[in-house]
Amino acid sequence: MQPANLLFITLALIGVAYVLGYFRSRALAAPLGGIRHLKSLPGYYGVRAAMWCGIPALIVLALWASFESKVIQLLILGALPAELIPNTIGESSLLMSKIRNVASGALPAGFVEQPLANAAERLQVLEQTSKTYMSLLVLSIAVLAGFVGWYRIQPRLNAREQVERTLRWFFFSCAGLAILTTVGIVFSVIFETIRFFGMVPFTEFFFGTSWSPQVALRADQVGSEGAFGMIPLFTGTLLISAIALLVAVPVGLFSAIYLSEYANKRVRSVVKPMLEMLAGVPTVVYGFFAALTVAPFISDFANTIGLNASSQSALAAGLVMGVMIIPFVSSLSDDVINAVPQTLRDGSLALGATQSETMKKVIFPAALPGIMGGILLAASRAIGETMIVVMAAGLAANLTGNPLETVTTVTVQIVTLLIGDQEFDSPKTLAAFALGAMLFIVTLLLNVVALKIVRKYREQYD
Template structure:
């Protein structure tokens, strides 16, 4: 049976179990003189039945669907004769896709060796068996669970407590998804990175000045190894992020100060949401703007004063990225500036300082840690930003500090290394994961540090 139909059947069975549990609790309550003689409301008996029916079957279904493919694959490959056994990862994938294509009918059996055709048949039959077995197991589990719950219904049964405990456990499991995601990220990135560092030494990666990940098709080609020195990428990322921060920090900070300290209520209610619209614009739109409007404009401007500007200059990408981060900086700065106690302002103004002097000499120093935290968060945003640089920055690694030249960044390289079809195992793809690891660690450290600063600062005035 197809998974969709099976799920539908499951829903029907669970509804049935609910109904039966409900009926049984009423039936038991009637001779006693009404449902007030039951320990829990009939709803809880019914829910308990439904849970017994659904949860074991769902767990088995999920596990089965998650792992049946890989188990069947292994079985099929193991059945191949010795000379056809795949030796490395790429031939593994090749054999596998051959078998799958034959099994799905895309490749005629006459095109492949007889053992492969046999394996395809085996794959087909195993898949069918698996689907049948799954259907049977799920239905049996459903019925057994429902029947067990139905039998156990009695006026003394503490159904409410049981249902509530299960619900609470489900809530907790949902909360742990966050942990699982983090663990998943760390493991997936780390695992592939370790394999990468098995081929390319860590020191070469971290300190190498040459980045050209094109691995050759033949071993005897020139530069067949590819070079994986990531310093040009780090420098490119830093350059573009620095330009972005140079735009975003002054503009964002001054807007926040103006909105918090000077602006009338009317101005604030208009200008603040308008600035925040900038944060809601998708990054791909900024990328489009940077690549097709800002970059040609800067190039034209540079040429008109005799400068040679690359068409994918770091300046264009950085400028637009800076615009994107403005609302980020300004809203964080706004938070910390308004958190400075009014008494400090009043004190300074009372001593005769002008408003700007109060801001510069009293409020700004008091808010400085929070502002620094905000800037750090903004910087980590800039480093991890992808679409703008993918569309507007260059692809070739270039170790330079000149904002008019094209540079490439970590995120650009991750995207170019991983988009398109390629085997999962080459040094090229693994390099993307190593870059991902660097990106993850950097942003994580910056975030933790920034949150720490912000938190510590908040405690001072609360």
């Protein structure tokens, strides 16, 4: 049985356990004079029985599904002849892909060695056996644990306390999982970055002005030594992001001020949804618009006034990206401004301040933390955008501050580096992790600076 089907069956058993636990509690309470003699409400007894049924079964299902492929791979590769056993993780992945293709029929068995054909047959047997045992084990645990939970229902049992304690542990586990995931991501990037700096000098990456990571496979090939200077990439990233923020922040912030303080209800009901619709447009559509409309217009206009402009430019990508992130600034800023208590507005106006002075001296300082949050979100969105840059700004890593020239960004190069080669043993592939680490540090520094700005204005306002 497939894990997805098994999950649905387990969820159905959880629902059955809830119903049986609910009605058992009511049946036990009936001879005593009703549910008022129960220690908890009947729903808690049902939830307790459902937890007994579901939690162990779902844990076993998750663990089995997580480690099934790894265990089967070890069994398959371990049974191969010594001369076919792979030496690296990349070779193991390629060999297992070949065996799986033979097992699925995508690759005829006659095109591979006989041991691999035998391994494909064994793979089919192991996968079928694994699914059978997994189904039997998970369903057996669900039924038996659900029965135990149902049988142990008693009128004096404090089911509410047990359910709430279990939920507290569940919420704590979710929070811990989020933290561990973040820590795991950081450490995985750090480890791969350290491997990269073991192959490429630290000074070349941070101070190099040339980016050409196309490392050749043989030393006698042209361009056998790549260049890994990150300055052109970060320059392009900052240039496009700055153009996008120069468009999005004024337009979004002034739109929010107008909609929240000056527009009537009819105008607000029309304009605000239209602005928020920009956030729902796919980035590939923005990319088409930038490549087919904005970039040619900028190129033609620049040539008209005597400037040299590339068919793909940072200005085109930045302008379209700025339009894309306007809702991140306008919607959040509008919500934050509306959240400022009306008593502050009334007090300022009662003291003789104009509406404009009230906005600048009272409302804006009070809403500044939320506004900064919206701007930071927009900046993160601009820094992490890939599709618009690929289609409107190109892939060339040029060290330039001219917005009319072709540039590229860090995220575009990360995607480019990770296409094809997945063995993570060459400077070309590991460079993606170094770029990701630097991008993470830059984003962290932006957050620290923004927090300092917010605290400064909060102190002034208080």
